[in-house]
Amino acid sequence: MKLTIAQAQAVVNVLKFRNGLVTAVARDFETKEVLMVAMQNRRAVLKTLTTGLMYYWSRSRRKLWLKGEQSKHYQKLRRMLVDCDGDVLLFDVEQVGVACHEGYRSCFYREVKRGKLVTVLKRKFRPEDIYGRRTTSK
Amino acid sequence: MKLTIAQAQAVVNVLKFRNGLVTAVARDFETKEVLMVAMQNRRAVLKTLTTGLMYYWSRSRRKLWLKGEQSKHYQKLRRMLVDCDGDVLLFDVEQVGVACHEGYRSCFYREVKRGKLVTVLKRKFRPEDIYGRRTTSK
Numbered sequence A, B: 001m002k003l004t005i006a007q008a009q010a011v012v013n014v015l016k017f018r019n020g021l022v023t024a025v026a027r028d029f030e031t032k033e034v035l036m037v038a039m040q041n042r043r044a045v046l047k048t049l050t051t052g053l054m055y056y057w058s059r060s061r062r063k064l065w066l067k068g069e070q071s072k073h074y075q076k077l078r079r080m081l082v083d084c085d086g087d088v089l090l091f092d093v094e095q096v097g098v099a100c101h102e103g104y105r106s107c108f109y110r111e112v113k114r115g116k117l118v119t120v121l122k123r124k125f126r127p128e129d130i131y132g133r134r135t136t137s138k
Helices: A005-014 A042-051 A127-132 B005-014 B043-053 B127-131
Strands: A022-030 A034-039 A055-058 A062-064 A077-083 A090-094 A112-115 A116-119 B021-028 B034-041 B054-060 B062-068 B075-082 B089-095 B110-113 B116-119
Touching: A005 A042, A005 A077, A005 B116, A034 A042, A034 A090, A034 B021, A042 A055, A042 A062, A042 A077, A062 B043, A112 B110, A116 B005, B005 B043, B034 B043, B034 B089, B043 B054, B043 B062, B043 B075
Parallel strands: A022 A090, B021 B089
Antiparallel strands: A022 A034, A034 A055, A055 A062, A077 A090, A077 B110, A112 A116, A112 B075, B021 B034, B034 B054, B054 B062, B075 B089, B110 B116
């Protein structure tokens, strides 16, 4: 999915940014598996809508971030939903490779079982093979 | 799902609160439909895990909030997943009634179509019938 600049701006104008940010949930467009949650500023939403690729705002690195710019594990935009308050966005995406910098398909690879975190997904890549070195996703 | 206080504290201790908060995504435990996204502080996570009912932190009202305390539309905890960074939680819940204060099953009832927000879910309740008067969920 790609919008014109005018269409993307119309969408951004109805969103409610808190300290300049909205929360973005990315979900597999077919299985509906939740892949990751990150933040977006106005520019990240605009870039996402006009390029059809997911962009986020990295709070730790304080920069705009094209998901997959390093790993090539891009997220292609298929559908966007907006919550009642306009401050959370739900994106259906076509995930190339894996979403998580730890090498799992989804960042939610750990489940709470009797007070412990248990890994419930299979690792698809070693982080070194994605990035060359360990890094953080956000 | 309910944990003992000691088990719940062990879980909370591995989370990474940012300004005292983590992001919580609540999803229908059967259909996996994303119902809502809100924030939790340490106490909200502890209360959720020990009571088996979803609690959130309301940033606008600056208070702990039992989901359903007013509307009786509680969310019963079935499963909890934690993301790679430990700052986003994904909850599978059994939703009583509807999640959204606007009367929709999910807060994500609007989809972006050609630059416009289009309502794509059916309203199940009028907000007045849930709360007596209009209010906000967060």
